[in-house]
Amino acid sequence: RRTPGFTAIAVISLALGIGANTAIFTLFDQVLLRLLPVRDPDSLVMVATRGSHTGNNRGSNAISYPMFEDYRERNDVFTGVACRFGTEVNVGWSDGTERTAAELVSGSYFELLGVGAAAGRVFDLTDETAAGANPLVVLDHEFWRHRFAGDPGVVGQSVRVNGHPMTVVGVAAPGFRGVTFGFRPSLYIPVTMKAVVTPSWDDFDNRRSRWLHVYARLRPGVEREQAEAKIGTLYKQIIADEVKEPYFDEVSQYNRDQFLASNAVVLPAAQGYSNVRQALDVPLKILAALVGLVLVIACANVSNLLVARAAAREREISIRLGLGAGRARIVRQLLVESFVLAAMGAIAGLAVSYWTMRALRLLAPDEQIRLAISPNVDGRVLVFSLVAAALAAILFGLLPALQVSRPDLVGALKEQAGSIAGGRGRLRRTLVVVQVALCLLLLTGSGLFLRSLRNLRTLDPGFEATNLIRFKIDPMLSGRDVEGTKAFYRELQDRLQAVPGVESVGLAVVAIMEGDEWDSTVRIEGYTSKDGENMNPHFNSVSPGYFRTLRIPMIAGQDFDDRLGTMARKAVVVNQTFASKYFGNQSPLGFHIGWDGPQEAPPDMEIIGVIADAKYENLNEAEIPRQIFVAYPQNDWATAMSVYVRSAIESEQLIATVRREVKSLDAGIPIFDLTTMEDQLDRSLAIQKLVAFLSSAFGGLATVLALIGLYGVTAYGVARRRREIGIRMALGAESSRVVKTVLFEVLGLAAVGVAIALPLGWWLTQLVRSQLYGVGPRDPWSFAIAIGALLLVAALAGAIPARRASRVDPSVVLRYE
Helix, strand or coil, rough: CHHHHHHHHHHHHHHHHHHHHHHHHHHHHHHCCCCCCCCHHHHHHEEEEECCCHHHHCEEECCCCCHHHHHHHHCCCECCCCEEEEEEEEEEECCCCEEEEEECCCCHHHHHHCEEEECCCCCCCCHHHCCCCCEEEEECCHHHHHHHHCHHHHHHHHHHECCCCEEEEECCCCCCCEEEECCCEEEEEEEHHHCCCCCCCCCCCCEEEEEEEEEEEEECCCCCHHHHHHHHHHHHHHHHHCCCCHHHHHHHHHHHHHHHHCCEEEEEECCCCCCHHHHHECCCCCCCHHHHHHHHHHHHHHHHHHHHHHHHHHHHHHHHHHHCCCCHHHHHHHHHHHHHHHHHHHHHHHHHHHHHHHHHHHHCCCCCHHHHHCCCCHHHHHHHHHHHHHHHHHHHHHHHHHCCCCHHHHHHHHHCCCCCHHHHHHHHHHHHHHHHHHHHHHHHHHHHHHHHHHHHHHCCCCCCCCCCEEEECCCHHHCCCCHHHHHHHHHHHHHHHHHHHHCEEEEEECCCCCCCCCCCCCCEECCCCCCCCCCCEEEEEEEHHHHHHHCCCCEECCCCCCCHHHCCCCEEEEEEEHHHHHHHCCCCCCCCCECCCCCCCCCCEEEEEEEECCCCCCCCCCCCCEEEHHHHHHHCCCCCCCEEECCCCCCCHHHHHHHHHHHHHCCCCCCCCCCCCCHHHHHCCCHHHHHHHHHHHHHHHHHHHHHHHHHHHHHHHHHCHHHHHHHHCCCCCHHHHHHHHHHHHHHHHHHHHHHHHHHHHHHHHHHHHHHCCCCCCEEEHHHHHHHHHHHHHHHHHHHHHHHHHCCCHHHHHHHHC
């Protein structure tokens, strides 16, 4: 209270340091550390496979429903086994239809997890009897509270899921959000209703189709390794029987042997499973390390402030010691003051953390992840903040306390002016050097991430994103059959094409730049594959006009056209990477591609065109994948599609028109994920933006703290050396010489910090290589810019004290002395 300026600077420095750390811990905890809110999560495991498989695979760690039944009925190491599959459905209520997330679950799902009901009941084994026999729904608690205002009367009511009536039997317990971070279902539906929930593909009883995640609970006394050995034996028995099925008559001996060599694994599942968590794992660890450096810099800054403040308290401390106070008691008193400052910084830091988390949610790539991240302070975050404050108090308070508690008693009591030389001056300079070194590491890292993000944003994806919008639609979820869905797509394309200002329209099964992919094993006419060679190029099924709409150039041959639906042959277009891989300098036109199957069956898909390479899953793909495009009108199946509309007008002006046209065609079919492709490209870089934004913010904060530290030690030094400076000027030293002397000293401190940080940064930046694109971890420009910025900051920090030193009046100083 007596030194409000000092207190304000110290508390603000600590609040920024502790608040930033608390925010990153909150994110780190919610994404990477937090266990599922279920009964005894540590005993939960996931059963998956490793190695080659045959047939369809709709996600990592997935298995088929028949194999899930085998595990449930034939194991002796689990007390229970359950399965789940996340998707989206159209849900019709009395007031309209909406699209929402849903989860197909086995009857044992809620019992296995120990999740009860807030209203009504949850599923049990009687709700998983036979395919199509259990039209029931359990609502998510938050969805029930927001959509129905927590009305228990909704239990027993009927809802339409993809046009089929189902009965709401209950509401899940509060706090339960499913088992997959980044995917929060609004509805839970029995797995036996799969044909209704996923009408475009019904692989319920197909052993060759892997789509379910399987969870189990270990029996008491059974370790995960023991369970894996037992399940591995059971898995080998299952696949040994499977290869006897007629399907494997068409599989090569090599692929059959590879399939038989695959294994079952039992993975820890206390946190569930999430691709989002895997994608964020490394970036969050990098950010945690960076923000830890910010706290260390903040502590060094406050330590410098305490050392400077100690000069004013030197006589007080000396009197206390002279009157008999022990050094330990003085240190304890000063540490208590440090803890008070740290506690104030922690309280302010919680507010900084809350608003930082709100800002971070805006950088989340989609709505599901935003819902999974909460800015609210809970007990774990509060404990972390208190621990961070305690560590900070020790970090910034201990050295100054030890230094202050052993003053020169005689000199202090005589109130003689000292000089910057001595132990306290060395401590302050050391703290500043540490600040500069850590600041350089942060600035270099932020420079690397910013350059990487810039490279991705300026990268040519192979298509033109301007004036291009994309939306998704799935007529099959509204009850249309395959032919009805294909007819809807044709009419929709014609209608949108006729809209004034629209240049072209194209449709695709796989939406590009969304991290999604479809690959299948193929045989290629004229090419003999080697055993074990990856013959799984990326596929997409597109309509005529797709390449024209995305403005992907045709290199050779021709595009699909409207006659494809009536043509006997099946036509495909490949990209340049595919053509170069399998045909070299030879033209691929006229050659045929076939799905993996009987070796004697001739490939039946003819290559009619070659397009330029374009990105597929995301912008930071290391290489352009091999791609095959099949003509959607020739498919004997239908599914949801992404519709791309190219216009000569601004994309935003077209969105309302698109909604109106779709509604006029069929008001019962909702469109979703309507966005511009420029926004989608930006959204695909959400993780890179998060890392670049936060590393830049931390680098900027560290620079400000380093500026304060450099200014403080320089101003302190000038004040302590007023007598020396006055004598120099009295003996003829020019003001410019004094300015240069002060500036050289502060630049010298910065140079020492740079010299220490350079070799450390040269090594540490290698750890972030996987997060960079188009720039090396030892990029000289990033290092040079960071060094230049730090030296400029040092010059600015020394400018005011240097100017003040040059204006010292020798007569006044010498008269005072």
